[in-house]
Amino acid sequence: MHCLGLMSxxxxxxxxxxxxxxxxxxxNPQWSLLRHHHQPYPPQLKQQVVGAGQGAPMPxxxxxxxxxxxxxxxxxxxxxxxxxxxxxxxGCHGQTVWHRPPAQGARGASWQMLQAPLLAQLxxxxxxxxxxxxxxxxxxxxxxxxxRADAALLGRTGGWRALLNLGGIANLTLIxxxxxxxxxxxxxxxxxxxxxxxxxxxxxxxxxxxxHFDRGGAMAALGQVDEGWIQRxxxxxxxxxxxxxxxxxxxxxxxxxxRRLHQLDGASAADAIATLTAFSAAVVAxxxxxxxxxxxxxxxxxxxxxxxxxxxxLIQELRQxxxxxxxxxxSTLGVPAEAREALVFALLAxxxxxxxxxxxxxxxxxxxxxxxxxxxxxx
Numbered sequence: 306m307h308c309l310g311l312m313s314x315x316x317x318x319x320x321x322x323x324x325x326x327x328x329x330x331x332x333n334p335q336w337s338l339l340r341h342h343h344q345p346y347p348p349q350l351k352q353q354v355v356g357a358g359q360g361a362p363m364p365x366x367x368x369x370x371x372x373x374x375x376x377x378x379x380x381x382x383x384x385x386x387x388x389x390x391x392x393x394x395x396g397c398h399g400q401t402v403w404h405r406p407p408a409q410g411a412r413g414a415s416w417q418m419l420q421a422p423l424l425a426q427l428x429x430x431x432x433x434x435x436x437x438x439x440x441x442x443x444x445x446x447x448x449x450x451x452x453r454a455d456a457a458l459l460g461r462t463g464g465w466r467a468l469l470n471l472g473g474i475a476n477l478t479l480i481x482x483x484x485x486x487x488x489x490x491x492x493x494x495x496x497x498x499x500x501x502x503x504x505x506x507x508x509x510x511x512x513x514x515x516x517h518f519d520r521g522g523a524m525a526a527l528g529q530v531d532e533g534w535i536q537r538x539x540x541x542x543x544x545x546x547x548x549x550x551x552x553x554x555x556x557x558x559x560x561x562x563x564r565r566l567h568q569l570d571g572a573s574a575a576d577a578i579a580t581l582t583a584f585s586a587a588v589v590a591x592x593x594x595x596x597x598x599x600x601x602x603x604x605x606x607x608x609x610x611x612x613x614x615x616x617x618x619l620i621q622e623l624r625q626x627x628x629x630x631x632x633x634x635x636s637t638l639g640v641p642a643e644a645r646e647a648l649v650f651a652l653l654a655x656x657x658x659x660x661x662x663x664x665x666x667x668x669x670x671x672x673x674x675x676x677x678x679x680x681x682x683x684x
Contacts, residue, residue, distance in 0.1 A: 306658070307339075309392035310651025311379050313400045315473025315554050316501050316518075316612060317354040319345035320378050322386035323647035331661035334457055334652070339391075341644040344382035350374050351517075357402045357418075358554040375400045376420040380427040396433045396654025396678065397424060398646075404553040406446045407670070415447045421681040433654040433678040440664045445671030448551035452478040452494030453665045454649040454656075459638055464605035467593070467630065469623075470646065471613025474553060475500035475589055479596070479604060487602070491667040495548035498588040499557040500613045503581045506562045511574035519578055522618030528579030534568055535584050539591050547599065549670035579618070586622035593627055603629060610635040610645040653677055 306327055313320045322342045329335040346354065353371055357363065363371070379397055399417030407413035421434040437447035455468050461483035468478040479493035501518065508516045508524065519525055538544075543552060569577055597603045607630040613619050614634050624632050635642050653663045656676070663677035 306655060307391045307393055308651040308655045309383055309387055309395045310647040310649065310654065311382060311395065311397040312646040312650055313375070313379070313398065314611075314646065315358070315401060316505060317346060317351050317358070317400070317473070318612065319343060319351075320382040321644060321647040322382040323644050323651050324387045324392055325648055325651045327652065327655045331656055331659045332457065334655070336458065336652070338640070338644065338648060340386055341641060341647070342382060342386035343643065344378055344385060346378060350378070354400055354402070355554070359558040359560070360555065372418050372420050373423070375418050376424050376427075379419065379424055383428055390430070392430065394431055394433065394654050394658055395424070395428060396436075396650040396652075396657070397421070398436060398650050399434055401553060403555055404448065404551065405555075406448075406551050407444065413441050413445070413447055415441060421679070422684065425681045425683045429683050431683070432681045433657045434681065435679040436650070436653055436663070436677045438679065439675045439677055440669050440671045443671040443673060443675060445664065445666070445669030446549050446551040447669065449476045449478070449494050449496060449668065450653065450664060450677065451476070451646065451649045452492045452668050453663055454652045455494075456480045456492045458640060458648065458652065459608070459635075462606070465602050466606055466608065467604035468608045468610065468635065469589060471500040471585075471609055471611040471616075471619065472646070473500060473502040473505070474498070474557070475585060475613070477589070477592065479602065492665050493548070493602075494665070494668040495592070496551045497592045498544060498552065498585075500585050500611070500619075501616075502554055502557045503562050503565065504578060504585065504616075506559055507566070507578050507581050510562065510566070511577070518612070519582070519616060522582065522616040524575055525579040525582040525616070525618040528573065528575030528577070530583040531569060531572065531576065531580045532583075534565075534580060535587050538565070538584060539587060544588055544591060547595070549668060551669075582616065582619050583622045585613070586619060586626050589623065590626035593630070606631045606633060608633050608635050608638065610640070610642040612643065614642045
């Protein structure tokens with residue numbers, strides 16, 4: 306079956322679209338990635354999305370127009386990726402504007418903005434959306450949702466395999482080994498903390514809005530890391546939590562950047578970006594060390610994906626801090642780093658069609674497995 310996956314992440318760069326084909330048993334699918342397309346958000350829309358994700362007030366009309374604009378970019382991405390309309394089904398994550406994990410007995414909630422009936426009508430194809438809702442209703446975090454799909458797409462190896470997505474937020478998937486005492490263990494995963502979110506906001510701050518990210522880590526490469534502040538930041542509450550845990554721009558957004566820049570006390574642009582970049586690597590390294598201490602799990606390889614995998618300084622910091630794991634990029638396993646999350650949502654849409662569960666209770670904390678997503682047909 307041909308499925309199209311759409312992903313617009315925390316970095317708010319735009320929409321990644323993937324056309325893929327899936328066959329065989331759901332738990333062990335045969336798949337092929339046929340096409341990938343990136344549809345950037347127009348600058349004004351990106352600014353609105355980032356603002357919405359950080360609590361910027363808007364009138365009701367503004368929220369409505371934002372949802373319409375996001376939906377139109379999703380439709381444009383589909384038409385560019387699949388001009389022959391081969392996909393029978395579209396899986397769309399939507400644009401996260403707020404995420405509230407469960408806490409102190411209160412339910413979690415998450416808002417992925419999309420006008421799904423409009424998208425289905427524009428595409429004249431069924432759309433599966435609202436993937437987090439069922440997991441949240443079962444008491445889960447609603448995120449991350451990629452670990453089960455990662456395991457199905459990438460498969461297993463001789464030891465624990467870690468996949469690190471470096472989007473706005475850094476999240477980990479841990480895939481059990483194919484043999485040995487842990488072969489029957491559950492897939493693991495969680496959100497570590499900021500990957501690109503603070504770096505991107507920092508670049509906008511120091512360039513007065515002219516630069517939206519640190520291309521290749523060029524700015525970070527010119528600076529000196531303040532290791533003392535990194536070690537203090539690592540003691541903050543979120544980084545000490547054991548999984549399940551999930552987060553987003555509502556925690557690691559502009560206010561968080563302002564606080565950290567104030568603590569760095571007038572550091573140069575290069576030094577601040579170098580420190581934020583090293584901090585993103587340090588939160589991952591600390592989580593992997595906590596995993597080793599708590600569960601005795603030490604992955605033999607760390608596979609990177611997402612936009613941050615193109616930041617050479619971030620990758621070098623990960624190499625230095627995550628010792629004992631072989632670093633590689635997901636493209637070496639047939640999954641292009643920039644297409645991986647969209648491919649996951651194509652698979653989740655296919656799993657919805659197959660009535661196959663998509664969440665992992667060990668990852669999200671939900672009370673049980675469940676089929677993810679809500680189907681909307683063209684009017």
